[in-house]
Amino acid sequence: MARPDLALAVPISLSPWARRFPPExxxxxxxxxPALVFLLLVFAYPLxxxxxxxxxxxxxxxxxxxxxATVDVYLxxxxxxxxxxxxxxxxxxxxxxxxxxxxxxxxGLLQAIFIMLVLLPFWTSLLVRTYAWMVILGxxxxxxxxxxxxxxxxxxxxxxxxxxxxxxxxxxxxxPFMILPIWSVMTRIDPALLMAARSLGASPLRTFLRxxxxxxxxxxFAGGLFVFILALGFxxxxxxxxxxxxxxxxxLIAQQVSELLAWGFASALAVTLLVVTLAVIFLAGSVLxxxxxxxxxx
Amino acid sequence: xxxxxxxxxxxxxxxxxxxxxxGLVLLFLMLPTFIVVPISxxxxxxxxxxxRGFSLQWYERFxxxxxxTAALWTSLQAGILATLLACAIGTAxxxxxxxxRFPGKSLLVGFLVAPMIVPVIVLAISLYAVYAKxxxxxxxxxxxxxxxxxxxxFVIVTVSATLQRVDERLEHAALSLGATPFKAFRYVLxxxxxxxxxxxxxFAFIASWDDVVIALFISGTRSATLPKRMWEGxxxxxxxxxxxxxxxxxxxxxxxxxxxxxxxxxxxRLAAPAPHAEG
Numbered sequence: 001m002a003r004p005d006l007a008l009a010v011p012i013s014l015s016p017w018a019r020r021f022p023p024e025x026x027x028x029x030x031x032x033x034p035a036l037v038f039l040l041l042v043f044a045y046p047l048x049x050x051x052x053x054x055x056x057x058x059x060x061x062x063x064x065x066x067x068x069a070t071v072d073v074y075l076x077x078x079x080x081x082x083x084x085x086x087x088x089x090x091x092x093x094x095x096x097x098x099x100x101x102x103x104x105x106x107x108g109l110l111q112a113i114f115i116m117l118v119l120l121p122f123w124t125s126l127l128v129r130t131y132a133w134m135v136i137l138g139x140x141x142x143x144x145x146x147x148x149x150x151x152x153x154x155x156x157x158x159x160x161x162x163x164x165x166x167x168x169x170x171x172x173x174x175x176p177f178m179i180l181p182i183w184s185v186m187t188r189i190d191p192a193l194l195m196a197a198r199s200l201g202a203s204p205l206r207t208f209l210r211x212x213x214x215x216x217x218x219x220x221f222a223g224g225l226f227v228f229i230l231a232l233g234f235x236x237x238x239x240x241x242x243x244x245x246x247x248x249x250x251x252l253i254a255q256q257v258s259e260l261l262a263w264g265f266a267s268a269l270a271v272t273l274l275v276v277t278l279a280v281i282f283l284a285g286s287v288l289x290x291x292x293x294x295x296x297x298x
Numbered sequence: 299x300x301x302x303x304x305x306x307x308x309x310x311x312x313x314x315x316x317x318x319x320x321g322l323v324l325l326f327l328m329l330p331t332f333i334v335v336p337i338s339x340x341x342x343x344x345x346x347x348x349x350r351g352f353s354l355q356w357y358e359r360f361x362x363x364x365x366x367t368a369a370l371w372t373s374l375q376a377g378i379l380a381t382l383l384a385c386a387i388g389t390a391x392x393x394x395x396x397x398x399r400f401p402g403k404s405l406l407v408g409f410l411v412a413p414m415i416v417p418v419i420v421l422a423i424s425l426y427a428v429y430a431k432x433x434x435x436x437x438x439x440x441x442x443x444x445x446x447x448x449x450x451x452f453v454i455v456t457v458s459a460t461l462q463r464v465d466e467r468l469e470h471a472a473l474s475l476g477a478t479p480f481k482a483f484r485y486v487l488x489x490x491x492x493x494x495x496x497x498x499x500x501f502a503f504i505a506s507w508d509d510v511v512i513a514l515f516i517s518g519t520r521s522a523t524l525p526k527r528m529w530e531g532x533x534x535x536x537x538x539x540x541x542x543x544x545x546x547x548x549x550x551x552x553x554x555x556x557x558x559x560x561x562x563x564x565x566x567r568l569a570a571p572a573p574h575a576e577g
Contacts, residue, residue, distance in 0.1 A: 028393070028394055028398060029394050029398060029400070030394070031390040031391060031393050031394030032390070032391050032394035032395065032406070033394075034386075034387040034390055034391070035387040035388060035390065035391035035410060035450060035454070036391075036406075036409075036410075038387055038446070038447070038450070039409065039410065039412075039413070039447065039450070042425070042443050042444065042446070042447045043412065043413055043416075043421070043447050044409075045428070046421070046424035046425050046427065046428045047416070047420070047421070047424050049424065049427060049428060050420070050423065050424045050427065053427070095319075095323045095326075096323070098316055098319045098320050098323070099319075099320045099323050099324065101316065101320075102316060102317060102320040114320075114324070117324045117327060117328055118324070118327065119555055120327075120328070120331065120548075120551070120552065120555065121327045121328070121330070121331070123504070123551040123552070123554060123555045124330075124331065124547065124548050124551045125507070125508045125525065125544075125547050125551070126508060126510070127508075127510055127525050127528050127529065127532075128330075128334065128544040128547050128548065129330050130532075131334065131528070131532060131540055131541075131544055132329075132330030132331070132333055132334045132544070133330060134532065135333055135334065135337065135541075136329065136330065136333055142333060172326065172327065172330070175323070175326075175327060176327075204308070204309065204312075229415070229417075232417065233417030233418060233419060233420075235418070235419050235511055236510050236511065236529070240532055240533075250417065250419040250511075253419050253420075253423060254419060254423075254514075257423050257426070257515075258515075263427065266423060267423075270419070270420040270423055270424070271420075273417050273419070273420055274416060274417065274420050277415065277416070277417055278415075281415065
C-alpha cells in the first residue's frame with residue numbers, strides 16, 4: 001500500500017509517459033502479455049492437442065480411457081507407479097525429518113557444512129546421480145565387490161535393474177525436496193514455545209510430539225506433496241535403474257510414442273497422468289489448505 | 299536467524315540416535331559423488347572402483363570426441379538462449395503481477411507457473427507432436443522455446459518474491475521526479491530486483507541444462523544435448539567418459555550453488571535495513 005500523502009502527490013508531477021502508464025494502472029498488465037502469449041503457444045496449445053488426440057486418434061471416442069481403466073496390465077502400471085511414489089514419499093520423510101531437525105538445531109560452520117551436503121546433490125544433475133547408482137549397484141559395482149570381499153556372497157547379487165534400485169535412486173534424488181521445506185519451517189518455530197511446554201512439566205519427548213512436531217507439519221506436507229507429484233512423473237531414473245517389469249506411467253507413455261507410435265493411447269495415458277497429478281495437488285490443497293502448504297515453500 | 303535461539307540438548311541416547319541417523323543419511327546423499335569423481339580419474343579401461351592409478355584419459359577422450367563437444371555446445375547454447383528468453387518475459391510478467399489486483403489473478407498465476415507442475419513427460423510428447431508437424435524437431439530454436447517454458451516459472455516466482463520486498467515508494471519518487479517508466483525501471487527498480495532476476499536466471503539455466511526428457515524427444519540426433527548424449531551412452535555401454543562428464547557437471551553445479559549463496563547473502567544484507575518486516 002502506498003502512503004496516502006505520496007499517492008496524492010504522484011499525479012501532479014508525473015512525467016507524461018508515467019501519467020499514461022501509472023505504476024498501479026491497468027496498463028501495467030500489458031507486461032503480462034509476452035509471457036501469456038508464449039505459454040499459450042509453447043505450453044497450452046501442445047497440451048490441448050494431446051487432450052484432443054486422446055479422444056480422436058485413431059477413432060473418436062473414449063476407448064483409450066476405457067482400456068486404461070479396465071485392462072489389467074495398464075491398471076497395474078498405474079497402481080505400481082502410485083505405490084512407488086507413496087513409498088518414496090514415506091521413505092524421504094523418515095530419512096529427511098531427522099536431517100532437517102539437526103540442520104535446524106545446528107549453527108555456524110557446522111550448519112553451513114550440513115547445508116552444503118544437502119544442497120550439493122540437489123544441484124547435481126539427475127542423470128549424473130542416476131549414473132552413479134548404476135556404478136554403485138552394478139554387477140561388478142561397489143556394493144557387490146564389497147559383499148564378495150567380505151565373503152558374504154560368492155557371485156554378484158542382482159541389484160541393478162530391480163525395483164530396489166529404482167527405489168534407492170528415487171529416494172536419493174528426491175530427499176533434498178523433503179529436507180529443505182521441513183528445515184525452512186522448523187527454523188521459524190519459536191523456541192520459547194518449547195521452553196514453555198517444558199516449564200509446564202512436559203517431558204522432552206512429549207514436548208517434541210505435542211508442540212514441535214505439529215508446528216513442523218506444514219513443512220512435512222509441502223515436502224511430501226512435492227516429492228509425491230515429482231515421483232509420479234519419474235521417467236529417467238526408473239528407466240535406467242529398474243527392471244523391465246517395473247514400468248512407470250511415464251515409461252509406458254514414452255514406450256507407446258517412440259516404439260509403438262500409438263499416439264492416441266499415449267495421449268490418453270498422458271492426460272491421465274496430468275489429471276492424477278492435478279487431482280493430488282487440489283486434494284492436498286483442499287484437505288490441508290494450499291496456504292499452509294505454501295508456507296512450507298518459503 | 300536469531301542468535302539467542304535456545305534448543306534443549308536432546309540427551310545422550312536420543313542425541314546419538316539423532317546425529318547417527320543424520321550422519322548416515324548425509325553419507326547416503328554424498329555417496330554417488332564420492333564414487334563418480336574418483337572413477338573419472340581412473341587409468342583403467344573399464345569402470346573400476348577404487349581406481350588403481352591416476353589418469354586424465356577420460357577427460358581427454360571427452361574433449362577429443364566431436365560427438366561430446368558438440369553436445370556440450372548445444373546444451374550451452376540452448377541453456378543461455380532459453381535463460382535470456384525466460385528472464386525477459388518472466389521479469390516483465392512478474393512486474394505486471396506485482397501490486398495489481400484483478401479478478402482471476404490466482405488462476406492466471408497458476409497458469410504461469412504450471413510448467414513447473416505438469417509432469418515433464420507429458421510436456422515432452424505434447425511438444426514432440428507439434429514440433430514434428432512444424433519440422434522443428436532437432437532445431438535449436440525448438441529446444442530454446444521448450445526450455446524457456448520450463449524455466450519461466452522459476453523466474454516469475456523468484457522475481458515476484460524479490461519485488462514484494464522492494465519499497466514501492468522508491469519507484470514513485472523516481473516517477474514524480476520526472477523519470478520515464480523505462481528510466482525508473484532501468485535505474486531504480488531493476489537494480490533493486492537484480493538479485494531475484496539473477497537467481498531466477500540460475501534456476502532457469504539449470505532447468506534447461508538438466509533436462510533429459512524433453513531433449514530426448516525433440517532434440518533429434520543432430521542437435522543432441524549433453525544429457526541426451528549421456529542418456530544414450532548409459533543405455534548402450536557404461537563408458538567412463540560419462541564419469542568424466544559427470545564430474546565436470548558436479549563442478550559446474552558447485553559453482554552455480556556458490557553463485558546463489560553469494561546472492562542470498564547479498565540480498566539478505568540489502569534487505570536487512572528495510573523498515574518493514576517481511577510479511
